Amino acid sequence: MLKINNLHASVEDKAILRGINLEVKPGEVHAIMGPNGSGKSTLASVIAGKEEYDVEEGEILLEGENIDDLAAEERAHKGIFLSFQYPVEIPGVSVTNFIKTAINETRKAKGLDDMPANEMLKLIREKSELLEIDRKFLSRSLNEGFSGGEKKRNEIFQMAMLEPKLAILDETDSGLDIDALRIVANGVNKLKSKDNAVIVITHYQRLLDYIVPDFVHVLHNGRIVKSGPKELAHELEEKGYDWIKEEVNA
Amino acid sequence: MSKYTEDDLREELKTKEYEYGFYTDIQSETFPVGLNEDIVRAISKKKEEPEWMTEWRLESFKIWKEMVEPEWANVHYQKPDFQAISYYSAPNSKPKYDSLDEVDPELLATFDKLGISLDEQKKLAGVAMDVVVDSVSVATTFKKTLAEKGIIFMSISEAIKEHPELVKKYIGTVVPQKDNFYAALNSAVFSDGSFCYIPKGVRCPMELSTYFRINQAGTGQFERTLVIADEGSYVSYLEGCTAPMRDENQLHAAVVELIALDDAEIKYSTVQNWYPGNAEGKGGVYNFVTKRGLCEKNAKISWTQVETGSAVTWKYPSCVLKGDNSVGEFYSIAVTNNYQQADTGTKMIHLGNNTKSTIISKGISAGKSQNSYRGLVQVSSRAENARNFSQCDSLLMGNECGAHTFPYIEAKNKSAKIEHEATTSKIGEDQIFYCNQRGIDTEKAIALIVNGFSKEVLNKLPMEFAVEAQKLLEISLEGSVG
Numbered sequence: 001m002l003k004i005n006n007l008h009a010s011v012e013d014k015a016i017l018r019g020i021n022l023e024v025k026p027g028e029v030h031a032i033m034g035p036n037g038s039g040k041s042t043l044a045s046v047i048a049g050k051e052e053y054d055v056e057e058g059e060i061l062l063e064g065e066n067i068d069d070l071a072a073e074e075r076a077h078k079g080i081f082l083s084f085q086y087p088v089e090i091p092g093v094s095v096t097n098f099i100k101t102a103i104n105e106t107r108k109a110k111g112l113d114d115m116p117a118n119e120m121l122k123l124i125r126e127k128s129e130l131l132e133i134d135r136k137f138l139s140r141s142l143n144e145g146f147s148g149g150e151k152k153r154n155e156i157f158q159m160a161m162l163e164p165k166l167a168i169l170d171e172t173d174s175g176l177d178i179d180a181l182r183i184v185a186n187g188v189n190k191l192k193s194k195d196n197a198v199i200v201i202t203h204y205q206r207l208l209d210y211i212v213p214d215f216v217h218v219l220h221n222g223r224i225v226k227s228g229p230k231e232l233a234h235e236l237e238e239k240g241y242d243w244i245k246e247e248v249n250a
Numbered sequence: 251m252s253k254y255t256e257d258d259l260r261e262e263l264k265t266k267e268y269e270y271g272f273y274t275d276i277q278s279e280t281f282p283v284g285l286n287e288d289i290v291r292a293i294s295k296k297k298e299e300p301e302w303m304t305e306w307r308l309e310s311f312k313i314w315k316e317m318v319e320p321e322w323a324n325v326h327y328q329k330p331d332f333q334a335i336s337y338y339s340a341p342n343s344k345p346k347y348d349s350l351d352e353v354d355p356e357l358l359a360t361f362d363k364l365g366i367s368l369d370e371q372k373k374l375a376g377v378a379m380d381v382v383v384d385s386v387s388v389a390t391t392f393k394k395t396l397a398e399k400g401i402i403f404m405s406i407s408e409a410i411k412e413h414p415e416l417v418k419k420y421i422g423t424v425v426p427q428k429d430n431f432y433a434a435l436n437s438a439v440f441s442d443g444s445f446c447y448i449p450k451g452v453r454c455p456m457e458l459s460t461y462f463r464i465n466q467a468g469t470g471q472f473e474r475t476l477v478i479a480d481e482g483s484y485v486s487y488l489e490g491c492t493a494p495m496r497d498e499n500q501l502h503a504a505v506v507e508l509i510a511l512d513d514a515e516i517k518y519s520t521v522q523n524w525y526p527g528n529a530e531g532k533g534g535v536y537n538f539v540t541k542r543g544l545c546e547k548n549a550k551i552s553w554t555q556v557e558t559g560s561a562v563t564w565k566y567p568s569c570v571l572k573g574d575n576s577v578g579e580f581y582s583i584a585v586t587n588n589y590q591q592a593d594t595g596t597k598m599i600h601l602g603n604n605t606k607s608t609i610i611s612k613g614i615s616a617g618k619s620q621n622s623y624r625g626l627v628q629v630s631s632r633a634e635n636a637r638n639f640s641q642c643d644s645l646l647m648g649n650e651c652g653a654h655t656f657p658y659i660e661a662k663n664k665s666a667k668i669e670h671e672a673t674t675s676k677i678g679e680d681q682i683f684y685c686n687q688r689g690i691d692t693e694k695a696i697a698l699i700v701n702g703f704s705k706e707v708l709n710k711l712p713m714e715f716a717v718e719a720q721k722l723l724e725i726s727l728e729g730s731v732g
């Protein structure tokens with residue numbers, strides 16, 4: 001599904017990613033953990049195609065195809081979805097209008113007509129029920145005045161609507177209380193299949209109790225310094241990151 | 251490849267050329283350039299006007315000669331040479347048509363290019379069109395349906411002949427000849443325009459709609475519009491404008507007067523996309539308009555405008571709230587790009603008791619443009635319990651454009667309650683990336699963000715106009731990406 005080879009990326013001449021290697025196969029869940037500032041969000045942004053970051057070395061392959069030259073929207077059309085750590089506000093554009101535009105633009109890119117209104121409605125109803133989203137919420141301006149939890153739930157709602165091949169969840173758990181966390185995790189799990197994959201970026205073990213990873217990677221100073229099975233997450237929870245830093249520096 | 255940066259956005263905005271820039275070669279009859287009493291008389295004669303009208307024009311001309319062009323607005327331009335303009339231009343063949351087949355095919359082709367074929371317009375639920383091409387009305391539809399209700403909707407030239415008592419009674423009562431430089435000029439030389447009268451208690455069953463075009467090179471256009479809503483009546487009036495591409499600046503100085511008698515309501519909506527000049531700031535229309543409405547007791551006037559065109563815009567649709575409990579509203583979207591300059595806003599003059607006004611202004615600036623909101627809320631000493639709410643929001647794209655807000659408040663009565671809110675925001679790269687990540691390209695993302703920003707005003711437009719307005723916002727702001 002996704003293969004990253006020796007990826008180096010910088011912003012304003014400051015190196016942030018310094019040789020990332022990662023392979024994600026269909027049906028897998030990968031967790032990426034690591035201290036603040038280690039480059040987790042940057043990695044997510046670079047995969048999604050944010051042009052602010054210069055890719056200086058390495059390559060990103062999606063289903064065998066090099067996507068380095070694709071614009072962000074083209075990557076999205078190919079099935080990459082990023083649940084943002086900090087979703088932005090778009091005043092005056094309702095959640096419904098936004099997702100409708102996203103779906104129809106993606107269909108247009110594939111040479112399809114707009115989704116018929118009744119089909120769209122059915123889909124919205126189904127997915128908002130899955131994530132226990134109030135219908136009134138859907139008519140509000142995108143992320144404007146949303147609580148932290150509402151923002152994250154809205155991200156996962158959009159993910160459910162768009163049914164991506166590769167979903168990257170960047171700290172989707174932060175800002176969620178325990179009930180919301182369960183609902184969101186449950187939603188993600190329902191959408192999982194043997195054909196898609198999820199990368200979960202998180203600080204905490206908590207989310208991984210619900211979305212169980214096949215692999216856990218630790219990012220430190222722009223490199224994946226340790227990878228292991230899901231038990232690695234427990235170890236990190238208990239011992240923090242210092243022992244890994246020491247291991248690396250040794 | 252279409253990676254987005256602020257620089258790209260700026261580049262993109264620059265490359266959007268005016269889509270309606272073409273010139274229709276309809277044979278015209280044009281007066282020699284220059285303005286003097288003889289020209290004023292000749293215009294009046296050409297239009298077979300009665301003596302009182304000729305006199306009124308001459309009086310206006312005398313007033314205008316004594317006035318100087320105002321300079322207080324936040325716009326900079328080469329002043330037009332008023333002696334280098336031709337003050338009359340009429341399409342040569344101007345019969346009144348019963349069906350579209352009789353209309354000059356060149357003209358129909360023009361409408362096709364504009365995407366406003368009359369045919370399509372006719373099908374749109376109840377839109378009657380009075381089409382003004384280069385100052386003379388050449389087609390009027392739906393007249394019969396309107397006549398059954400006693401509604402008069404015709405060119406002002408016709409009205410001067412057919413309903414002189416109404417025109418004589420109301421013309422210049424809301425915008426006096428001496429009101430300002432451009433209004434005086436218009437009063438002297440106005441070529442044509444629309445007239446509308448809604449009788450007592452009648453609800454006009456359709457949106458009344460006029461499309462204006464400036465067509466002949468070098469002819470200024472001086473439209474005169476008069477709308478009278480008699481007691482307890484209602485009308486929604488739509489005015490839309492497009493102009494072909496021209497290199498020399500074209501002057502437009504219209505006057506619109508609205509009169510809402512007791513318990514009447516007038517909604518006046520405008521979509522304006524005259525040629526704004528090219529990316530270097532050359533050419534484009536100068537738009538100096540005086541629009542004002544008078545509200546009698548319990549009357550209501552709403553101005554809604556979407557301004558995307560013109561090189562220089564000077565425009566302040568206003569309401570004189572004379573009657574007790576009368577209501578004035580102003581909803582505006584003004585878009586400027588490249589080197590466009592807009593100084594627009596409103597005046598709400600509270601004279602009666604319990605009068606209420608609302609002002610919602612949305613300014614969108616891109617390129618090197620300057621966008622100013624200028625608003626006056628005035629409450630007279632005798633107006634008890636006046637209320638005003640004003641909200642002025644500015645959206646900036648890039649770092650080279652400017653947004654300015656000039657709210658003036660003159661409250662002479664202590665019971666007045668006046669609220670003013672203002673915000674300025676920028677389209678952020680993060681917003682664009684967020685949209686891109688969801689599969690929405692940059693062009694569409696900008697349209698989405700701008701439409702969201704303008705929503706409160708777009709919602710005030712009649713349906714068919716709202717669609718056109720959204721299209722215009724996209725045309726004026728989007729680049730030719732991909």
Ligand SMILES: Nc1ncnc2c1ncn2[C@@H]1O[C@H](COP(=O)(O)OP(=O)(O)O)[C@@H](O)[C@H]1O
Nearest residue numbers: 011016034035036037038039040041042043052
């Ligand atoms: N656009 C940017 N401009 C400057 N520095 C950045 C930018 N994006 C990220 N960084 C820096 O790169 C490092 C990694 O940031 P980030 O990827 O957000 O880390 P994480 O998500 O792991 O907390 C931090 O030091 C951060 O300040």
Ligand SMILES: [Mg+2]
Nearest residue numbers: 040041042085
């Ligand atoms: Mg982060």
